[in-house]
Amino acid sequence: MKSLSILSHKGGVGKTSIAANIAVHLAKIGQNVCLLDTDFHGPSIITFFKKNPETKWLNDNLLRDEPLENCLEDISPQLEVSGRLYIGFADPSASAIETNIRINEKMSFKMLKNLMKIRKELESPPYEVTYLILDSSPGTTYSTVNAMITTETSLFIVKLSNADLLGTSQMIAGLNKQLKSKSLVLANLIPKSVIQDEAIISQIQSLIENKFTKETQDKYVDFIGWIPIDESLIQTEFLEAIKTLQNQTSSRLIYTLKQPDHPFSTTLVELIPTIFEDNTK
Ligand SMILES: Nc1ncnc2c1ncn2[C@@H]1O[C@H](COP(=O)(O)OP(=O)(O)O)[C@@H](O)[C@H]1O
Ligand SMILES: [Mg+2]
Numbered sequence: 001m002k003s004l005s006i007l008s009h010k011g012g013v014g015k016t017s018i019a020a021n022i023a024v025h026l027a028k029i030g031q032n033v034c035l036l037d038t039d040f041h042g043p044s045i046i047t048f049f050k051k052n053p054e055t056k057w058l059n060d061n062l063l064r065d066e067p068l069e070n071c072l073e074d075i076s077p078q079l080e081v082s083g084r085l086y087i088g089f090a091d092p093s094a095s096a097i098e099t100n101i102r103i104n105e106k107m108s109f110k111m112l113k114n115l116m117k118i119r120k121e122l123e124s125p126p127y128e129v130t131y132l133i134l135d136s137s138p139g140t141t142y143s144t145v146n147a148m149i150t151t152e153t154s155l156f157i158v159k160l161s162n163a164d165l166l167g168t169s170q171m172i173a174g175l176n177k178q179l180k181s182k183s184l185v186l187a188n189l190i191p192k193s194v195i196q197d198e199a200i201i202s203q204i205q206s207l208i209e210n211k212f213t214k215e216t217q218d219k220y221v222d223f224i225g226w227i228p229i230d231e232s233l234i235q236t237e238f239l240e241a242i243k244t245l246q247n248q249t250s251s252r253l254i255y256t257l258k259q260p261d262h263p264f265s266t267t268l269v270e271l272i273p274t275i276f277e278d279n280t281k
Helices: 015-028 058-064 096-103 104-124 140-152 162-179 198-216 231-245 262-276
Strands: 002-008 034-039 085-088 132-138 153-156 183-190 221-228
Touching: 002 015, 002 140, 002 262, 015 034, 015 085, 015 132, 015 153, 015 262, 058 096, 058 104, 058 153, 096 162, 132 140, 132 231, 140 162, 153 162, 153 262, 162 183, 162 198, 183 198, 183 262, 198 221, 221 262
Parallel strands: 002 132, 002 153, 034 085, 034 132, 153 183, 183 221
Antiparallel strands: none
């Protein structure tokens, strides 16, 4: 089983969109995938998929030892994909978020132990999962650290802003000092005019690589690519938000499923082999 956590210094850089779109693409090509929402402070995997009210939350497994089978939902029939897609949803209720704000070291360790247990269970029948993906909270929290420990590769999503570059390189340096995991950096929300200019792109790419490897003193940080900013994503989300305001049901669009030829889908799908390649710890 290959395993990946998706992390960032700042919120709103595209972690959840990237996690959901990669997971669905892999299930679409016949892989068995498990996507866990470990962003307990801002659960949002639920905005992409419909959850059966009977299914328990991932919080119930990690904090209260609820059996895994009650906390995972097989979303593949809903999406009509050939592989299985099991999702563990984080509870978005105010009381669950409040519980997670007050997590102490003992509870965090219990959650880590249960995450490791889930990882093991997923490799065996009935799941036989080949890809495990964890969507995480921004910043360095107990859940970021737990996600990194549970997975063989960490993918940091970064925006090219000074605040995010500085924060991300410090975050990787701090985490890697303790965890020594393989870290990949992916830049999202990049202006299209920049991406179209190959000379500028390769120059910026080497500057970024220098910045991350120099500041983190760590040869295990690889910069893997770019995703352009695309106004149609923002527009689609805007239209969905209007539906929600009008009390209509809505869920966020999964581009790799519904619009596989869209630049967001093609760019992301091209990066998947690099993300999962040869990253064993
Ligand atoms: N490449 C992109 N182009 C345009 N909008 C994007 C892109 N990537 C993500 N977004 C938008 O940015 C917002 C935040 O994305 P999200 O995945 O929720 O981020 P995070 O999980 O890091 O908070 C969403 O509205 C999403 O549609
Ligand atoms: Mg998110």
